[in-house]
Every structure is written in structure tokens, then in C-alpha cells.
Amino acid sequence: MQWEELTGGEFEAAVEKAAGVCILPIGVIEYHGPHLPLGTDSLTAHALASEAARREPAIVFPAYYFGVNVETKHFPGGIVIRDHLLLELLENVCDEISRNGLKKIVLLSGHGGNRFLLPLFVQLMLDKGKDYTLYYVYGLNDEEARKQVLETKVHGHACEYEASIMLHIYPQLVKMDALDPEHWWAPQDRLGDLGQRVYTPADWFSRFPEHCAGDPRPASAEKGRVLFEALVSDLADIIKAIKADTAAPEAYATFEQRIYRR
Ligand SMILES: [Zn+2]
DSSP states (O other), X not given: OBGGGSOHHXXXXXXXXXXXXXXXXXXXXXXXXTTBOTTHHHHXXXXXXXXXXXXXXXXXXXXXXXXXXXXXXTSTTOBOOOHHHHHHHHHHHHHHHHHTTOOEEEEEEOSTXXXXXXXXXXXXXXXXXXXXXXXXXXXXXXXXXXXXXXXXXXXXXXXXXXXXXXXXXXXXXXXXXXXXXXXXXXXXXXXXXXHHHOOOTTHHHHHOTTSOBBOOTTOOHHHHHHHHHHHHXXXXXXXXXXXXXXXXXXXXXXXXXXXXXX
């Protein structure tokens, strides 16, 4: 069920059908090579959430474009949100989702850079006495599908994996013929061993100065179909488990009681 497609009259019944679960698909707007659209991460997360919610009912929030992506600023079309706004806006949106009766919020990221922001956000919310529980999905299991279809080894951005999924869900937006047939984006590892042991502001830029990571040339819609199906199936299982979960909300409430000695 798509939040923006429901009428006000339909909303409460939808909340009940979803058992109070809302999926917030979080991406960014950033450069994805010459072949993929700027909204790839948000479009992918939203399509994945929508298909999983068709199998295991949940309300899907509209594609949310405001993740962290400073590392894309050197290419056209990127939108970079100021740091404090990232956290404030996300908290505001989650509070509003909850005010509408959805007390279990699933944060589903389609963008690698959000892997730092979202756990921090979830952790900070522990001390805020919210009346909802956040579930950050950080590990969808698509290992078997990857082994089955992928021909390349380096993945990360605008690669065989991501381009295949886009060829499956939005073929009309993918321009494979814009790729240079002689070139792919190999990691440069300019920091050498040090890069394995420390994290610097130039982490991504030092390895992938063209922002893209991997080789999209062997991408195909059929590979994308197999990968997407694995992701959807795992996410639907996770939504089901979240609906049944009482442990996280109880633990959160107990923590609050102990802090404030209620
Ligand atoms: Zn991407």
C-alpha cells in the first residue's frame, strides 16, 4: 500500500491491515555513471519496499531522497543535505509516521553511504522516549542470487549488480549504450594498507574518483530479476517477523523506565 495513493478515508484501515508497519525507503539523489538515473538508490529502495509490501502488507512511504551523500558533490545533479538537517528531518518524518498510527518503522536504505547515518540515527533515538520502534534493515540476504548470476567481482556503485536491478525495474531509464565499452571502474586503493585500517573523509573518493565502483557492462534485466526476487523475498520475511516482534518495543520501553525511574 502506497501512502501517497491512499485517501484519508482509506488510511486507518490500511494502518490496521499493515499491523502498524511502515517502510521508509531511503536513498539519495546522486550521480550514477553515464548509464543510470540520479534517483537510482531511492527508486530501487521504493520498488523493493513496494513489491515486498504487496506480499506482506505494509504501508510504503514515498521515496525519501534525503540520505547522506557528500561524496557525490563533484558530479552534476547531486543534492547534498546539511548534516544536522539529515537527522532532524528524518526524526520529524518518523514522528509524523508514528502520529498517523504506524508504530513500527522500517528504515530501508538503497544507498551505501546511509550505512553510517542510519545506525547512528537509530542509536540516538534510544534516548528520546519515542512511542514507536525503528527497525533498520542492514542485511538482506541475496548471497545465493549473487553467486548464481553475477560475473564481476567488484560491486558498489552503478555496477553490474545495481545496473541489472535497474534494467529489471526501470528499463526505460537505463542507458547501457552510454557506457564506454573499453572502461570499467576498478578500485584505486591509493591509501594502500592504511586504507584497510583507517577511515578518512576521502575514503570513497580515494578509491573511486569517478564515483562509480565496478563494471556494469555485463548487466542484464534477467540478472536483475533474480537479484530483485531474492531481495523482495527476504524483505517480505523481515516485515512478517517485525509484525510479530514484541521484544524490541518492550526492551525500548523498559530502558526508558529505567532511565527516568517511571
Ligand atoms: Zn546507487
